[in-house]
Amino acid sequence: xxxxxxxxxxxxxxxxxxxxxxxxxxxxxxxxxxxxxxxxxxxxxxxxxxxxxxxxxxxxxxxxxxxxxxxxxxxxxxxxxxxxxxxxxxxxxxxxxxxxxxxxxxxxxxxxxxxxxxxxxxxxxxxxxxxxxxxxxxxxxxxxxxxxxxxxxxxxxxxxxxxxxxxxxxxxxxxxxxxxxxxxxxxxxxxxxxxxxxxxxxxxxxxxxxxxxxxxxxxxxxxxxxxxxxxxxxxxxxxx
Amino acid sequence: xxxxxxxxxxxxxxxxxxxxxxxxxxxxxxxxxxxxxxxxxxxxxxxxxxxxxxxxxxxxxxxxxxxxxxxxxxxxxxxxxxxxxxxxxxxxxxxxxxxxxxxxxxxxxxxxxxxxxxxxxxxxxxxxxxxxxxxxxxxxxxxxxxxxxxxxxxxxxxxxxxxxxxxxxxxxxxxxxxxxxxxxxxxxxxxxxxxxxxxxxxxxxxxxxxxxxxxxxxxxxxxxxxxxxxxxxxxxxxxx
DNA sequence: CGTAACTTTGATTAGTATCAAAAATGGTGG
DNA sequence: CCACCATTTTTGATACTAATCAAAGTTACG
Numbered sequence: 001x002x003x004x005x006x007x008x009x010x011x012x013x014x015x016x017x018x019x020x021x022x023x024x025x026x027x028x029x030x031x032x033x034x035x036x037x038x039x040x041x042x043x044x045x046x047x048x049x050x051x052x053x054x055x056x057x058x059x060x061x062x063x064x065x066x067x068x069x070x071x072x073x074x075x076x077x078x079x080x081x082x083x084x085x086x087x088x089x090x091x092x093x094x095x096x097x098x099x100x101x102x103x104x105x106x107x108x109x110x111x112x113x114x115x116x117x118x119x120x121x122x123x124x125x126x127x128x129x130x131x132x133x134x135x136x137x138x139x140x141x142x143x144x145x146x147x148x149x150x151x152x153x154x155x156x157x158x159x160x161x162x163x164x165x166x167x168x169x170x171x172x173x174x175x176x177x178x179x180x181x182x183x184x185x186x187x188x189x190x191x192x193x194x195x196x197x198x199x200x201x202x203x204x205x206x207x208x209x210x211x212x213x214x215x216x217x218x219x220x221x222x223x224x225x226x227x228x229x230x231x232x233x234x235x236x237x238x239x240x
Numbered sequence: 241x242x243x244x245x246x247x248x249x250x251x252x253x254x255x256x257x258x259x260x261x262x263x264x265x266x267x268x269x270x271x272x273x274x275x276x277x278x279x280x281x282x283x284x285x286x287x288x289x290x291x292x293x294x295x296x297x298x299x300x301x302x303x304x305x306x307x308x309x310x311x312x313x314x315x316x317x318x319x320x321x322x323x324x325x326x327x328x329x330x331x332x333x334x335x336x337x338x339x340x341x342x343x344x345x346x347x348x349x350x351x352x353x354x355x356x357x358x359x360x361x362x363x364x365x366x367x368x369x370x371x372x373x374x375x376x377x378x379x380x381x382x383x384x385x386x387x388x389x390x391x392x393x394x395x396x397x398x399x400x401x402x403x404x405x406x407x408x409x410x411x412x413x414x415x416x417x418x419x420x421x422x423x424x425x426x427x428x429x430x431x432x433x434x435x436x437x438x439x440x441x442x443x444x445x446x447x448x449x450x451x452x453x454x455x456x457x458x459x460x461x462x463x464x465x466x467x468x469x470x471x472x473x474x475x476x477x478x479x480x
Numbered sequence: 481c482g483t484a485a486c487t488t489t490g491a492t493t494a495g496t497a498t499c500a501a502a503a504a505t506g507g508t509g510g
Numbered sequence: 511c512c513a514c515c516a517t518t519t520t521t522g523a524t525a526c527t528a529a530t531c532a533a534a535g536t537t538a539c540g
Contacts, residue, residue: 063378066468069386073378088368093375093473131325134374135333138303138313144385145429146309189385194528196488228306233333431497
């Protein structure tokens with residue numbers, strides 16, 4: 001199977017693609033590279049000459065303050081673009097790190113731009129993709145700025161679980177959890193120690209249970225309620 | 241002078257527009273409406289059938305948790321689009337509020353979409369505009385998630401001052417400050433009381449001075465340093 | 481099997497929120 | 511133009527959430 005199939009199908013969910021669109025996507029030139037968990041895929045300041053598609057695994061966009069504090073800006077799952085924002089920018093403003101072992105297909109910017117220019121439906125799908133990322137970013141800002149520690153933790157669990165569910169990479173109530181508690185903290189503006197305590201609270205309340213690299217949601221309605229979660233911001237129009 | 245001139249010129253700074261592009265922008269159908277400070281321009285859940293351009297004044301995008309806490313997601317100045325993210329979305333995910341007395345030109349979505357479709361240079365400029373907004377959003381997340389109260393306050397002062405400077409709406413070291421301390425707090429994830437204390441600190445250190453609706457930057461290098469501010473994320477390529 | 485990374489728990493501290501109230505400011509109508 | 515009222519700013523006292531520091535368990539990995 002074509003390695004970009006998952007990516008192409010994801011875009012097809014965003015706009016109506018015809019045969020020629022799909023063909024254009026599936027025949028994009030690319031070079032696939034494998035990354036170990038914890039390694040950098042791209043770095044802030046890098047010249048951006050290609051656009052990455054995450055073929056498998058999880059990745060995170062991060063940014064660091066001058067004093068060394070790291071914020072996770074977004075988490076990406078299989079089939080998602082990890083740095084589309086660089087398409088019109090010379091230098092990347094972010095780091096992208098592999099959270100788990102991950103494979104990335106790098107598509108030359110030029111090829112991507114040509115496809116965008118020539119195929120309006122793909123252009124539309126990518127535009128929606130950017131808007132959806134921006135919408136998630138806004139919800140994260142609300143999360144970090146206004147919610148309590150417990151709410152933030154519950155909220156991110158809701159989001160990632162639902163996104164995996166919708167992407168079809170995970171069924172049941174057991175969801176892959178791609179982050180260490182340190183990274184979870186960096187995504188929510190909390191310390192790893194406090195993440196640990198909040199997870200314990202959710203566990204003690206029977207809302208979730210945790211395992212090595214997964215979280216089981218035992219009481220989705222209550223988790224959603226604790227998290228103040230409503231999925232509209234994910235902009236998954238076709239599926240909600 | 242054409243009321244959309246400031247807007248059109250701003251886009252011309254983002255990409256090379258030819259005569260026909262400018263004409264297309266300047267002849268966009270629109271209806272201008274005036275809003276008093278503190279009133280809502282659009283609301284979360286509203287059907288989005290037009291796109292707003294801020295002709296003068298300041299506006300803020302906001303989002304509220306289910307428990308009623310409000311986060312300011314972005315602040316917009318003269319000439320900026322206030323809800324371009326709605327162009328491909330049916331229902332708005334945000335509120336837009338007038339921070340000061342403000343005038344907004346509402347452009348029907350259809351007209352905007354046609355222009356985007358037919359004028360590649362405008363499409364490019366708008367795409368960059370969205371990416372710049374997203375980049376600012378990322379920096380805000382870093383700000384709220386990882387910086388101390390004093391840094392956050394200083395950072396937002398740097399950003400808004402510089403943006404006004406670049407837009408040419410404010411020269412000198414005295415910058416219009418469009419927010420109450422309450423709103424400032426909602427933008428930084430702090431309480432109004434704490435904003436007040438941080439401003440006092442900056443004042444006592446001789447870095448800024450404050451007046452009714454303005455802030456004077458007395459020591460820009462030190463403010464920048466306290467804020468951990470570097471302007472790259474604003475994506476003002478043509479000017480930096 | 482040994483070691484580094486990660487999780488868990490406890491004790492203490494620090495930063496910011498909350499509560500309260502006074503002072504200053506701005507807008508409005510008379 | 512002044513007086514009044516609502517909003518905003520300022521300051522003080524106290525409470526609480528989450529950070530920090532520290533160390534013991536646990537897990538993953540080479």
